[in-house]
Amino acid sequence: MRPASLSYAGFEEPHFLEACHLCSKSLGHNSDIFMYRGNTPFCSQECRQEQIGIDEARERRCRRVSKKSTSEIKKSSTIQSETLLVA
Numbered sequence: 001m002r003p004a005s006l007s008y009a010g011f012e013e014p015h016f017l018e019a020c021h022l023c024s025k026s027l028g029h030n031s032d033i034f035m036y037r038g039n040t041p042f043c044s045q046e047c048r049q050e051q052i053g054i055d056e057a058r059e060r061r062c063r064r065v066s067k068k069s070t071s072e073i074k075k076s077s078t079i080q081s082e083t084l085l086v087a
């Protein structure tokens, strides 16, 4: 029995490698490409670092927004400052 999957595996054109994800500078075949998260190309380390910063900031914001316990945080911070006042 032969596996039927001997066709075009791995033959897809990586069209997303054409330009830097941040500054849209075209990425030539002989220039360095800095990958991030597996499939996001950047023309330089600086561009990639900036995107990492953007992503981290976005994730932090998302996490803060998704937290429903804003009142809880307020309460605990009040308690904390009260404790500070007492101490």
Ligand SMILES: [Zn+2]
Pocket: 020, 021, 022, 023, 024, 025, 042, 043, 044, 047
């Ligand atoms: Zn770039």
